[in-house]
Every structure is written in C-alpha cells, then in structure tokens.
Amino acid sequence: MIARISGVLLSKQPAQVVIDVQGVAYEIEISFNSFCQLPAEGDTAMLHTHFVVREDAQLLFGFSELDERSLFRILIKVNGVGPKLGLAILSGMDAQGFCQCVQNQDAATLVKIPGVGKKTAERLVLELGDKLSAWQTVGNAGVQTGTVKASLFAASAQSEAESALVGLGYKPVQASKAVSAAVKSAPDGSCEDLIRLSLKGMI
Known part of the structure; x- marks a missing residue:
C-alpha cells in the first residue's frame, strides 16, 4: 500500500498531477478540491494516496487532506x-x-x-x-473559499477554467455557460476561483 507521496511537483492539471520522488515520477489522479490546494509547479507537494491495482492498470489517487x-x-x-x-x-x-x-x-x-x-x-x-x-x-473537509484578486481578470483564466471543467466531465456548452456566470460574480478571479464558482453554480 502506498499511503503518501512527497516530492517535486512536475506538473498539475485539475484531474492529474505528476510528482517526482527521488527520480521516480508518479502520475496521481486527484480531485479538484485537492488541485486547488497544490503549490506551484517546481515546489514540494505532499498527497495522501490510495493505491488501486487492477488487471490492466495500477492507479494512484491523491488527496491533500x-x-x-x-x-x-x-x-x-x-x-x-x-x-x-x-x-x-x-x-x-x-x-x-x-x-x-x-x-x-x-x-x-x-x-x-x-x-x-x-x-x-x-x-x-x-x-x-x-x-x-x-x-x-x-x-x-470542505473546500476553502478562494480570495478574489483585485487585479483585472485575464481572458486566459476563463479559457483555462472552461478546459478544466471539460476535463472533469462537463460538456463544453455547460462549461462555457458556468464560467461566464462565474466571471460575472468574480471578474478578477483566478482560474481556480472561476472553477470553484462554476462548480458551485452547476450544483
């Protein structure tokens, strides 16, 4: 059983991260809640894990808490x-x-x-x-509320938020509509802020 992974965060996406542990890179499936709590790429990250062994794959699922x-x-x-x-x-x-x-x-x-x-x-x-x-x-275990930044919202954040929602399983039209509504609530929000607001609006 692999209970915990700690190492350098090589890459992160809303559904998956790659963490380097002394030269071995682990692909770990994560929830969006855990994604929001990750540090920047290149920093040290730690995830509590659940290891699943199937006939066709060995999978690691990671959680911040x-x-x-x-x-x-x-x-x-x-x-x-x-x-x-x-x-x-x-x-x-x-x-x-x-x-x-x-x-x-x-x-x-x-x-x-x-x-x-x-x-x-x-x-x-x-x-x-x-x-x-x-x-x-x-x-x-709830998601911590993000702090809305005071700077002007960048168009790339909206695009990244839409792509992240599609990656989580929502249809492109649903994602676009939800993110547009989130932008109205938080016009200067980060990508993570917009995804969180979009998920809340769709539920």
Whole structure:
C-alpha cells in the first residue's frame, strides 16, 4: 500500500498531477478540491494516496487532506461506485455539501455531478446515511473559499477554467455557460476561483 507521496511537483492539471520522488515520477489522479490546494509547479507537494491495482492498470489517487481520502474510501465501497466515479463526486462537490445531500436524501442534486446517474444517486443516499453520520471530521473537509484578486481578470483564466471543467466531465456548452456566470460574480478571479464558482453554480 502506498499511503503518501512527497516530492517535486512536475506538473498539475485539475484531474492529474505528476510528482517526482527521488527520480521516480508518479502520475496521481486527484480531485479538484485537492488541485486547488497544490503549490506551484517546481515546489514540494505532499498527497495522501490510495493505491488501486487492477488487471490492466495500477492507479494512484491523491488527496491533500486525510479527511477527503477517508470519504473517498467510504464512497468506493458503495456498489457501482469505482475509484474514478468516487473522485468525480469529490471534484463536483465539496465533502460537506455531499454529506448534506445524503442526509437530506437529495438525490436530485447528486445527479448533476458528471457520471452520477439517478440509480447511483439513490444508492448513495440509501447506503451512506449511517456511515456519514459516523464520519466525525466532515466539517474540516470542505473546500476553502478562494480570495478574489483585485487585479483585472485575464481572458486566459476563463479559457483555462472552461478546459478544466471539460476535463472533469462537463460538456463544453455547460462549461462555457458556468464560467461566464462565474466571471460575472468574480471578474478578477483566478482560474481556480472561476472553477470553484462554476462548480458551485452547476450544483
């Protein structure tokens, strides 16, 4: 079991990072929440990891916080929810928001997350109620609110935000519409700010 990776951050994207550990570069799948907490490329990064071995692949999933990894491990125990979908759920909604949906039996909101169908949403609500109530640290796992910069918003940030949302599974039209709405709320926001606002608006 690989429990943690620490090394130089070679590259980062909303869905994947590459970290060099003493000459060995690891590709690690991450949630958007963890992406927002990464340092700049070239700096040292540390991720708590979950290692998955399949017949056709060996995959590493990384999380900035232990609480997020804990919730991920709860998610993938649900029938029909694999690691990829578990990561998509954590990318489409912060942990506290997800728990509120489960507690409120709000399957309709969960369906808005790319990859989550009606049956899967209903199964999540049905199977996770008791498990999440025992998850003591959920309040610490939410996404931290970004600080809006005072400078003029650069057009490249909007383009990067749209590309990131498409990479997370949203359709280009959905991504464009959501980012445009986010720009109205935060005209001088960074790419990360816009992605966060866009995800919140779509949920």
